[in-house]
Amino acid sequence: MERYRELRRLVHDPFLLFLVTLVFALLTLFIVYPLVRVLTTSLFYRGEFNPKYFLQFFQRRYLIKPFLNSLTVGGLVSLLGTLIGFVFAYAVTRTDIPGKSLFKVIATFPIISPPFLIALAAILLLGNHGLITEFLRTRFGIDWDIYGLPGLVLTETLAYFPLAFMTLEGVLSGIDPALEESALDLGASRLRTFFRVTLPLATPGIASALLLVFIRSLEDFGNPIVIQGHYPVLTTQAYLAVTGMYNLPLAATLSVILLVPTLLAFVLQRYWVSRRSYVTVTGRPTPSSLKATTSGLKWGLFAVLCVLSGIILLFYGLVFYGSLTRMWGLDNTLTLENYRYVFSTGLDYLLDTLKIAGMATPIGGILAVVIAYLVTRKRFPGRGLMDFLSMLNFAIPGTIVGIGYILAFHRPPLQLTGTAAIIALVFIFRRMPVGIREAVAMLQQVDPAIEEAAVDLGAGFSRAFRRIVLPLISPAFISGMVYIFVRCVTAISAVVFVVSAQWQLITVALLHEVDNADLSQAAAYGVVIIVVVLSVILLLDNVLGKMILRRWQRVH
Amino acid sequence: MSIEVRLEGLTKVFHSHRESVVAVDLLDLQVERGELVTLLGPSGCGKTTTLRLVGGFEIPTAGEVYLGGKRVTHLPPQRRDTATVFQSYGLFPHMTVFENVAFGLKVRHLPRDEVRRRVREALKLVNLEGLERRYPRELSGGQQQRVALCRALVIEPRVLLFDEPLSNLDAKLRVETREQIRRLQKELGITSLYVTHDQAEAMAISDRIAVMSEGRLQQIGPPYEIYAHPANRFVADFIGRANFLRAVVVGAMDEKLAVELAGGVRLEVPFVEGLEPGTEAVAVVRPEAVDILPEGEGDVTAIVVFGHYTGSLATYKLSLPSGETLEVEVLSPQEKGFLSEGTRVGVRFHRQSIHLLKE
Known part of the structure; x- marks a missing residue:
């Protein structure tokens, strides 16, 4: 009865009805349908049910090996990244070391830059013609390079520890220092206090960080494609299955295999670990107590942070330096030739990227705010489903999304492959969840009576939304758009499948140069990407008067 | 006397994943033109839910809502001729007092001059002249409350809904404001439904009081009647x-x-x-x-x-x-x-x- 009435009510609010229908249509077409195509492609062969690659899973090395490799890398990166993240978070929240804000800024570098820049830098240093590799070879005759497991672990750890850091910083700063003080006051040693009070309270946060970093590592495509050597992982293997073997059923199967652990970790993190948190966020900053650490520990932590931040700075510095050399490792004379190339031959890539970002950003931003509003504030049949579907791509590796899009949109009636639209759509539906979460968080701060008053006074849905809701959550709206824009300029894993000769992206151009072994040229692309991203963030940061990064951290 | 608000067998069940709560249970109620009826009861008795069902903010599980003889159960709030004074006021924080009050008139596409004139008059009615350009955050609690009242009054609704409008004011201001509300309501003859848990407030302001408990109507009548001849032990205990x-x-x-x-x-x-x-x-x-x-x-x-x-x-x-x-x-x-x-x-x-x- 009530359901029926919700429906009838919808009919009397035509714009709302239109929006709900539109959003469901879009979610079905651009999120559900591609996923279904991946699943059916992996299960059917020539029109018949035949999950042949699943059946061969344990016999075929090219199936089981990347799976085990992905898990190995994921496990190691998860452990190391969380450990480093914890050290950073502990130092920042529990000591008064100098330069805290600088450390925080440095730790966000890998988040806003394309993560695979770290891999590029690692190769500049430790690859075939890397500075250290050459040094070892000429001085000591040691022939060693970083490709394979060590390279993957090193680069992904550096790329994804910031995620653990942000998660744990939130958790640790939420633990009232009075608890630690009480323990000390009751006669516990500092060590005992740490292990019996601080660590147990942070355990849910640590578990959360472990799972989040694990997911990121499994999904990572950019770093492995650059540095994996002869150590294939699922994402790169699926990519090769598409581009090298034109074997879409194999690619689909590999991506479904990738989906299983990722989704498992996501579900664990979302529905189990995050519910176990002891930390209640009050939004009231507690004056931090610094008594729980000795000065020896403090300076020890400081040293560790300096070293790690130094490595990050060194890596990014190397990319900059490399971009100014003629041919890294072979001819290290300085030149601006690579930049000339970026802005001549490579200009198309840059412009394509900006055009596509220009399409995806406003559409994604508006769609995110609309969905957030509908699911938090409106009642209609299927509201829970809309919430779930809109967040689905957040939990799904880009590789699957990319493969799903080529499977779904490579023939009429909706032939989109080769267009700019398909790239923009990938960005919109993959990056929208962050915008949605931000808008939801902000809407929850807004008294519902404000919108109710607008509707009560006779404003229809459209007017209430434009005149009341949108102005009130504009910071979330803008920052959601900035996030989509930044990802347009930096992301690779999903879109690598849908770029075409007509429409290219700057990140893909960078990978091509790595493929051609022109590391200097690749570095120049990397620097241009960073400059574009930083200028957009800094520009809008001033406009908003708030740290956009801070906001992302909260919803990530 | 004509009936402005009629509730018939109104029922609202809230479902959470564990249990179902019957917030309003087969409620029948009528409010006559120009009358102020108070819904009074302890917290959780369903009075606010009832008000929200009348305003269109909730969809009833069963039963019907009629305004001015027309069935409106299926209509959303913007299509109902009601205006609500919210407990938290719900003022638009990014609009001035003038813009807040003018909002409902602009929605109705009234000519600019008329909007200005009616906003002025309405502000004068609640003694807020001169504060047109202020933002809600620059007003005292009592002033905010009056802006909320003014914003609801200015569109001349068929029925005015009050959701514990005084609960955020201090005791003295509460008494002053309730007298002002009652005076305006009588002068303008606006049919009103008023929710409160404060029995003294209900006694002072109402033509009739509807006492509610656990979603059910316990008794309805003039304040004197309710106090002198309570229908049951709950009413006798709750009032006085x-x-x-x-x-x-x-x-x-x-x-x-x-x-x-x-x-x-x-x-x-x-x-x-x-x-x-x-x-x-x-x-x-x-x-x-x-x-x-x-x-x-x-x-x-x-x-x-x-x-x-x-x-x-x-x-x-x-x-x-x-x-x-x-x-x-x-x-x-x-x-x-x-x-x-x-x-x-x-x-x-x-x-x-x-x-x-x-x-």
Whole structure:
């Protein structure tokens, strides 16, 4: 009865009805349908049910090996990244070391830059013609390079520890220092206090960080494609299955295999670990107590942070330096030739990227705010489903999304492959969840009576939304758009499948140069990407008067 | 008189994943034109849900809502001719006072001059002239409340809905504002539905009070009626203070009933429908409907077990021979002297004020 009435009510609010229908249509077409195509492609062969690659899973090395490799890398990166993240978070929240804000800024570098820049830098240093590799070879005759497991672990750890850091910083700063003080006051040693009070309270946060970093590592495509050597992982293997073997059923199967652990970790993190948190966020900053650490520990932590931040700075510095050399490792004379190339031959890539970002950003931003509003504030049949579907791509590796899009949109009636639209759509539906979460968080701060008053006074849905809701959550709206824009300029894993000769992206151009072994040229692309991203963030940061990064951290 | 609001069998069930809560249970209610009806009850009794069902913010599980004779159950808030004064005011924080009040008029596409004129008049009505350019955050709580009222009044709705509008004000301002609301409501003759949990507020402001408990309507009537002739124990207990004394009806005359209280006291009290001689009943005795006299006088002798002095009043708890406790309020205690615990006193019941309930 009530359901029926919700429906009838919808009919009397035509714009709302239109929006709900539109959003469901879009979610079905651009999120559900591609996923279904991946699943059916992996299960059917020539029109018949035949999950042949699943059946061969344990016999075929090219199936089981990347799976085990992905898990190995994921496990190691998860452990190391969380450990480093914890050290950073502990130092920042529990000591008064100098330069805290600088450390925080440095730790966000890998988040806003394309993560695979770290891999590029690692190769500049430790690859075939890397500075250290050459040094070892000429001085000591040691022939060693970083490709394979060590390279993957090193680069992904550096790329994804910031995620653990942000998660744990939130958790640790939420633990009232009075608890630690009480323990000390009751006669516990500092060590005992740490292990019996601080660590147990942070355990849910640590578990959360472990799972989040694990997911990121499994999904990572950019770093492995650059540095994996002869150590294939699922994402790169699926990519090769598409581009090298034109074997879409194999690619689909590999991506479904990738989906299983990722989704498992996501579900664990979302529905189990995050519910176990002891930390209640009050939004009231507690004056931090610094008594729980000795000065020896403090300076020890400081040293560790300096070293790690130094490595990050060194890596990014190397990319900059490399971009100014003629041919890294072979001819290290300085030149601006690579930049000339970026802005001549490579200009198309840059412009394509900006055009596509220009399409995806406003559409994604508006769609995110609309969905957030509908699911938090409106009642209609299927509201829970809309919430779930809109967040689905957040939990799904880009590789699957990319493969799903080529499977779904490579023939009429909706032939989109080769267009700019398909790239923009990938960005919109993959990056929208962050915008949605931000808008939801902000809407929850807004008294519902404000919108109710607008509707009560006779404003229809459209007017209430434009005149009341949108102005009130504009910071979330803008920052959601900035996030989509930044990802347009930096992301690779999903879109690598849908770029075409007509429409290219700057990140893909960078990978091509790595493929051609022109590391200097690749570095120049990397620097241009960073400059574009930083200028957009800094520009809008001033406009908003708030740290956009801070906001992302909260919803990530 | 024409009926402006009619609720028929209105029911609202909220489902959470564990349980279902019946917030409003088969509610029937009518509000006449120009009348102010209060929905009164403890928190969780369903009064606010009822108001939200009338405003269109909730969709009823069953039952119908009629406004001005038209069924509106299926209409969203913007298509209903109601305006709400919200508990939290719901002022638009990014708009000035003027823009807030003008919002509903602009939605109706009125000419600019008329909007300006009507906003001015409405602001004048609630004494807010000169604050047009202020933002809500620059106003005091009382001023914000008046902006909310003004914003609802200005669109001249068929029915004005108040959702605990005074609960965010301090005690003194609350009394002032409720007088202002009542005066405006009477002057403009606006049909109003008013939600509050404050019984004094309800008594002071209402034409009729609808007492609710656990989603059900317990009694509806003018304040006097509710206080003097509560329909049941809940209403008697919730409105004002009440002693409940065990009684047996021993005789019936025209307009009078003879009862015997538990201690053997015989009284003649106002007639109540449905109580035959021989039935057990409960006598509702208000604390002010009892006189304290020297020992030996009055209906019965009692002992003071507890005394409590608050300036204008003295409250005593007396122990009756039946073992029951009687709470008594004495006005101007300084004239009568304060009784210490253990004092034996005479008690006289005001027959006219005693109301019998079926047990």
